């Protein structure tokens with residue numbers, strides 16, 4: 122029996138509208154572990170699209186650690202951290218994460234979460250609750266990740282916060298507004314590595330501004346943790362930053378190869394989030410086996426193997442920067458494994474992604490609202506498991522595809 126009712130009609134019309142605008146996304150099913158070579162819908166593809174930058178997601182030592190963790194702790198945590206879900210594995214993980222940032226943040230303590238998305242909601246809304254309604258300003262980088270944006274939106278709804286967006290390449294307007302700001306709590310919020318462009322936030326300059334105007338600086342280093350810095354400890358290590366007013370967020374499902382995320386900051390901020398960070402308080406703790414596997418991942422990130430994996434990534438980034446030359450498409454200057462190619466229209470990006478797929482590559486088209494209208498792109502990402510030869514072959518293929526797409530666009 123089929124029936125039609127208003128909500129269903131609205132859903133169907135909304136989806137049809139996405140189709141019309143070439144904005145509908147498709148799920149694709151993989152049949153192999155995340156790696157540089159994957160089986161997708163029964164076809165072998167070379168993947169240049171995951172965030173598994175160090176190539177750890179299918180590392181045998183991590184797979185072993187995950188099973189050992191399952192043997193030792195079972196598969197579920199059974200409750201939120203504050204009830205009975207906080208295991209020795211979580212505690213050890215937080216101690217290790219703290220040790221990675223303690224040179225950079227005074228009196229540091231780390232808190233583990235199930236995802237980066239929830240961490241960002243908890244951190245922004247939790248810290249927003251330190252003051253009275255209406256007594257908070259948030260300064261948020263325009264190109265911040267959706268999870269930071271959503272955290273800010275919630276803080277606005279909950280605390281009537283004032284929000285100012287700033288361009289991270291142009292900090293004058295940020296200081297101009299801060300000069301006039303009389304609120305007692307000010308949060309400056311930024312991605313460490315911008316997820317769709319791959320460039321770095323000017324963290325040192327932002328910290329100086331935070332110090333000058335008595336603000337807290339929240340840095341979401343989702344794409345820098347594991348990748349940046351000699352030891353892979355992230356953007357604070359790379360930029361040699363030390364401060365007691367940084368709230369550092371790292372994710373553990375990208376370079377760390379597993380799942381989850383953490384915030385590291387002065388102990389008092391973390392204790393407040395344990396008490397008041399709603400996504401922390403009201404959510405079941407991640408299975409301890411995951412925390413156990415993550416301990417192995419941190420060990421690798423910090424080891425000679427981690428250094429070698431980062432050296433391989435840096436070699437790939439150099440080859441790309443030196444050798445990839447487009448005639449029409451725009452390459453963004455990025456020193457990270459995120460190397461976007463801007464095509465502009467949704468149609469061109471979709472066509473390029475389809476031709477890449479035909480040639481055996483998995484690089485999806487990234488379209489609005491993830492990126493600004495008119496800046497649809499291929500978000501190419503490198504993994505330490507890619508070889509220089511893999512990249513040279515990709516460069517040749519992209520040159521061929523650019524010509525095909527450009528010819529088609531001229532014809533249309």
Ligand SMILES: Cc1ncc(COP(=O)(O)O)c(C=O)c1O
Nearest residue numbers: 236237238266268316343372374
């Ligand atoms: C900058 C940034 N922050 C946070 C997240 C969310 O992290 P998670 O995937 O662990 O929820 C992402 C995910 O892509 C991200 O790019």
